[in-house]
Amino acid sequence: MPRRTATMLASTLMLIALLCAGVLIKVPYAEMSPGPTVNTLGDHDGEPVLQISGHKTYPTSGHLNMTTVRVTSADYKMNLAEAVYGWLSHDNIVVPHDTLYPDGKTEQQSNRENAEEFSQSQESAKVAALKQLKLPVKTQVVVSTVFKDSPAEGKLHAGDVIESVDGRKVTRTSDVAKFVTKRKPGQPVVFTVVPVKEAAAAEKSGKKPSRTEDVRIVTEKAEDSGPDRAVVGIQAGTDHTFPFTIDIKLADVGGPSAGLMFALGIVDKLTPGPLTGGKFVAGTGTIEEDGTVGPIGGVEMKTVGARDKGAEYFLTPKDNCAAAASDVPDGLTLVKVDTIKDAVSSLEKIRKGDTDDLPRCTKS
Template sequence: MPRRTATMLASTLMLIALLCAGVLIRVPYAEMSPGPTVNTLADHDGEPVLQISGHRTYPADGHLNMTTVRVTSADFRMNLVEAVYGWLARDSKVVPHDTLYPDGKTEEQSTQENAEEFSQSQESAKVAALKELGIPVKSWVIVSTVVKSSPAEGRLHAGDVIKTVDGTAVKQPSDVAKLVTRHKPGQAVVFTVVPAKDQAAAEKEHKTATTTRKVAITTRASDDSGAKRAIVGISAGTDHTFPFGIDIKLADVGGPSAGLMFSLGIYDKLTPGDLTGGKFVAGTGTIDDDGTVGPIGGIDMKTVGARDKGAQYFLTPAENCAAAAKDTPGGLTLVKVKTIGDALDALKDIRTGHTADLPRCTSKS
């Protein structure tokens, strides 16, 4: 066999062997890629994304698209060839598996956590939009979760309204932990609560619940390293009563990052005129009850997905700006926002054509 032929054959066999090895070798990575974008002003799967009842609404044209990221499942094990392809591709990103699923989190646990975050983001989006419009929203502190086998299990329940702790009125979720940790482990703390079922019944009749009960719970030491805190085993959250119906209908989406775009969509439907001026605006960002916009993950995948769908402007959380600006898709303007007020100001500039005034993202901010 001629030397040249032998060399080519050996090279071919080696290449085949490397490819086979690459397919068989599993690596501890996962992949992110652009997910669907959904216009919050329009229909999705045959029904409006935002459904408002009991209050006047107005037609809203244009696009206020929320964006998503598609990720590989927790039990998916990427091979070396897939990882290399993902590293080279512009429309996907390979990251350590633990980045998406820390502490061995299962697919079921991740899905549940994302669903809870998505639900909370919807509530905060409603509150932020109504506050911006000057529409009152009633709020109170509730028991959000009860830790299994904790002192509070069976004594307090998710949805109970926390009125006081040791007689001190509770106004914010953070007040609960502050009041409990004034105790030493082993001491009793007294909660005054409205039971969840009584609160639900009162809300259904648009009344204020008046039935309360006192619950004494003996604290235990926290599992923290170092100094031990007194805990009862609950997390506190906030619940709201809205003056009219606002429903967000969007299945198969999780996480908190659509909060900003939901709040803008609600605001647009409750006000005359058109926030976007018919422009295609997309964006992302968490939002809290006060309208503060927070950072999210996968920003580079979201900008790619938005531009692929035709977005011209992308509302970007200020803390994500530097990362997003490093590889901005052509034709997409990244607009920096810190609050819902910033976003509304930017939309005004966009619809009136004053785009030179937009606060743009740069690689340094």
């Protein structure tokens, strides 16, 4: 066989071997890519994303799009060839598998956590929006979870409203643990609560609850390795009563990162005149009940997805600005936000065309 032919054959066989190895060798990585975007002012799957009843609403225009990131599933085994392609791709990011699914977390567990975070983000968005508009929101501390085989099991129930602990008025979730730990393990503590059924009936009728109950629970020692402290085996949370109905209709989305855009959509529908002036604005960010905007993951993917859909401006959490500004899609302006008030102010500038004064993201 001529040397040139032998060399070409050997090279071809080597290439085939490398390609086979790339397909067969599994690597511990996962991939992130731009996901769908949804206009919070529009419809999704045939119905409005934001549905408000019991309060006057106003016409809106333009876009306030929430953005998402698509990730490979927890049980997906990426091969070497896919990892190399992802590393070379401009629009995708390859990350260690444990970054997305730490501690061996299954996809089912991850989906459940994401669903819980998404639900909480909707609630926080409603509160932040109404506070921005100075509309009343009633907040109360409730029993969120009762742990199995704990002293509170069978005595307290999820949804019970906690009025006081040992006669001390409860106004925030942290009060519950603070008051319980004033007791020593083994000592009793008294919870004054509005039972969940009574609380639900009162909310439905718009009246104050007619009765409370005193529940005596003998504390036990916390099982952690810290100093001895008394616990009863519950997790406290917050529940809100709104002056009118706000429903967010969006399925198959998880995580807390749509909070800011939901809140802005609610503000837009409850105020005269479109916030965006008809412009295409997208964004991301968690939202706290006080209106603080928090950072999210995958911001680089979200800016790409937003620009691909036609966004001109992208509302970016302050702590994500440097990462987002490192590679900005052509034609997209990154607007830095730290609170919902910042976002509303920037949207007003966009609406009026005063874009030179927008707070923009920089690489540092």
